Amino acid sequence: MYNNIFLRKATYEDMDLIFKWANDSAVRNNAFNQEKIEYQEHKKWFKSRLEDKNTLIYILTKNNKDVGQIRVDIDNKVGEIDFSIAKSERGNGFGTVLLELLIDKINNNSFDIYKLIGKVKKKNMASKKVFIKADFNKIKKENKNYDIFYYKIKEGYNMNEQIKLTSDRTIGKNKPAYIIAEMSANHAGSKDRALEIIHAAKKAGADCVKVQTYTPDTMTIYSEKKWFQIDKGTWKGENLHNLYQKAYTPWEWQEDLKKEAEKIGIDFFSTPYENTAVDFLEDLGVEFYKVASFSITNLPFLKYLAQKAKPIIMSTGMATLAEIDEAVRTIREAGNDQLALLNCSSAYPSIADDMNLKNIKNLEETFGVPVGLSDHSLGSVAAVTSVAMGAKIIEKHFCMSREIENPDASFSMEPDEFKKMVDDIRAAEKAIGKIDYSISEKEKNSRLFRRSIFAVEDIKAGEELTEENIRVIRPGYGLKPKNWEKVLHKKALKDIEEGTPLNWDLIK
Incomplete structure (x- = not known):
C-alpha cells in the first residue's frame, strides 16, 4: 500500500518508546487526561493492554524507523482509536497513513470489528483533518468538549427502513407516524376502565393501544429491605412490590382487551418482562412486541423473545450506545430483523433538557431501523418535534383522567389532549411534505x-x-x-x- 511504510505489532520492547510519545507535551495537551503519566503506572497499563485480546497496538515504521503508534480498544465490535506521531515526524501525513493502514489490516484479518471511532478535542484541528482525510465521517452529535469520527469497516446492520407489524400495518420510511396509546397502570384496577381506554384511544386517533404483561411476583419479591424501597422520583416512598401490585394489568383481562381492540379496529400489543409473559402472549396471538427500556440489558430474555420471530419495538432509555448495540445484535443473531427502536428518557415525567431528540436520526443511521419516541414528557411538544426530526413511532401514556389515582396518571394524556397531539402530528407530517420547489396555485x-x-x-x-x-x-x-x-x-x-x-x- 505504501513503499517502505508498514504497521508492526507492538511488543514489550516498545514500552519506553510509547511512554516517551505519550508524555510529549503536545500529546498530553490534546489528551482527555492531561496529567503526566508516571512510568510505573505506564508499565502496568502497557502490559495489561498487550495481553488484552480486545486491544490492538501497532507501531508505524518507515524505512525501519518508528514514526508513530495506534491503539484500538474493542468493545461490542466497535474499535475506539488512539494514535500519536513522533514529534520529529509531525506534518508529514503519517496520521492519515496510520488510519489507512489500520483499516487495511482489519479488512484483511479476522478482527471482529465493524466500526472504528475516534474522539477528538474540539481544538485539536490537526487530528480532525487526519480523520477526514482518511474518509472518516463526523457523527452528528453535539458535545461541547469533543467531536466523534467514525468509519464503517463492514456493514454492521442491513438497512431495514420498514417493518410489517401486522398483515395490514407497515411502519417506517414513507409511512405516517405510528401512534401508540400506552395504557400501563391507568386502568387503576378496573377492567371496565381498561375497555373504556381502548375505545377512547381509538376515538382520539391512536393507531394502537398497548398494555404491559407482568405480575408483581414476576417482576420482584416483596421485601422491606432498603433496596426494595423507592426513595426518589414520582414513586418516592413506594415499596417496589406494592407499586407493581397497583400498576399491573391482570392477565385474565388481556384476552378480552385484545378482542375489544380488534372489534373496533385498533391494534393491540404488550410489553412482556420475562419468558412466562412471552409464552402467555404467544398463546393470546399477539402479533408484535414491545421491549421496555428496563429490559434492554436482559440479553437472555431478548434472545428468547426474538426467537418468536415477531416484530419488536424496543425502547432505549438509560442505555449507552454500546448497550443498545449489544441488544440489537442479540435480537439480530437470534434471526429476527423486524426491529424498531424508540428514543426514550426514562424519567417520569421527562424534562425537555433530557429528551435529546437528535438521537432519533443517529439511531436510524447507526442501526438501520425505523426509530421513534417513547415520550414521558408533559404535553405534546416533544412528540410533534420528534416527527419533524424523522420519528416514525410515537408512544404516549393515555388515561381517562389524571384525577383517577394510579402510579402513571401524573405523566399521562387525557383523551382531548391526546387527540390534539395526534392532530398536530398529522398536520406536522403534511407540513414536512417533500423536497419540491414548484409553485402552488395559491x-x-x-x-x-x-x-x-x-x-x-x-x-x-x-x-x-x-x-x-x-x-x-x-x-x-x-x-x-x-x-x-x-x-x-x-x-x-x-x-x-x-x-x-x-x-x-x-x-x-
Whole structure:
C-alpha cells in the first residue's frame, strides 16, 4: 500500500518508546487526561493492554524507523482509536497513513470489528483533518468538549427502513407516524376502565393501544429491605412490590382487551418482562412486541423473545450506545430483523433538557431501523418535534383522567389532549411534505404582490425614464426589479399614464 511504510505489532520492547510519545507535551495537551503519566503506572497499563485480546497496538515504521503508534480498544465490535506521531515526524501525513493502514489490516484479518471511532478535542484541528482525510465521517452529535469520527469497516446492520407489524400495518420510511396509546397502570384496577381506554384511544386517533404483561411476583419479591424501597422520583416512598401490585394489568383481562381492540379496529400489543409473559402472549396471538427500556440489558430474555420471530419495538432509555448495540445484535443473531427502536428518557415525567431528540436520526443511521419516541414528557411538544426530526413511532401514556389515582396518571394524556397531539402530528407530517420547489396555485396568486417597475408619474412619448417617474413598487404586474438598470434612462415609446406597469413594449 505504501513503499517502505508498514504497521508492526507492538511488543514489550516498545514500552519506553510509547511512554516517551505519550508524555510529549503536545500529546498530553490534546489528551482527555492531561496529567503526566508516571512510568510505573505506564508499565502496568502497557502490559495489561498487550495481553488484552480486545486491544490492538501497532507501531508505524518507515524505512525501519518508528514514526508513530495506534491503539484500538474493542468493545461490542466497535474499535475506539488512539494514535500519536513522533514529534520529529509531525506534518508529514503519517496520521492519515496510520488510519489507512489500520483499516487495511482489519479488512484483511479476522478482527471482529465493524466500526472504528475516534474522539477528538474540539481544538485539536490537526487530528480532525487526519480523520477526514482518511474518509472518516463526523457523527452528528453535539458535545461541547469533543467531536466523534467514525468509519464503517463492514456493514454492521442491513438497512431495514420498514417493518410489517401486522398483515395490514407497515411502519417506517414513507409511512405516517405510528401512534401508540400506552395504557400501563391507568386502568387503576378496573377492567371496565381498561375497555373504556381502548375505545377512547381509538376515538382520539391512536393507531394502537398497548398494555404491559407482568405480575408483581414476576417482576420482584416483596421485601422491606432498603433496596426494595423507592426513595426518589414520582414513586418516592413506594415499596417496589406494592407499586407493581397497583400498576399491573391482570392477565385474565388481556384476552378480552385484545378482542375489544380488534372489534373496533385498533391494534393491540404488550410489553412482556420475562419468558412466562412471552409464552402467555404467544398463546393470546399477539402479533408484535414491545421491549421496555428496563429490559434492554436482559440479553437472555431478548434472545428468547426474538426467537418468536415477531416484530419488536424496543425502547432505549438509560442505555449507552454500546448497550443498545449489544441488544440489537442479540435480537439480530437470534434471526429476527423486524426491529424498531424508540428514543426514550426514562424519567417520569421527562424534562425537555433530557429528551435529546437528535438521537432519533443517529439511531436510524447507526442501526438501520425505523426509530421513534417513547415520550414521558408533559404535553405534546416533544412528540410533534420528534416527527419533524424523522420519528416514525410515537408512544404516549393515555388515561381517562389524571384525577383517577394510579402510579402513571401524573405523566399521562387525557383523551382531548391526546387527540390534539395526534392532530398536530398529522398536520406536522403534511407540513414536512417533500423536497419540491414548484409553485402552488395559491403561491401563483401571491406572486402578484411582489414588487415590479411602475410609472409613478405621467410620462410623455420620448421622455426619459428617471428615478422620479418610475419606481419599484407593489404589485407585480410590471417588469421585474432585476431589469431596473436596463430600464433607467431609456425613452418612453409612447405616452405612459401614472400607475401603468412597465413592459418592454412601452420602452425604446
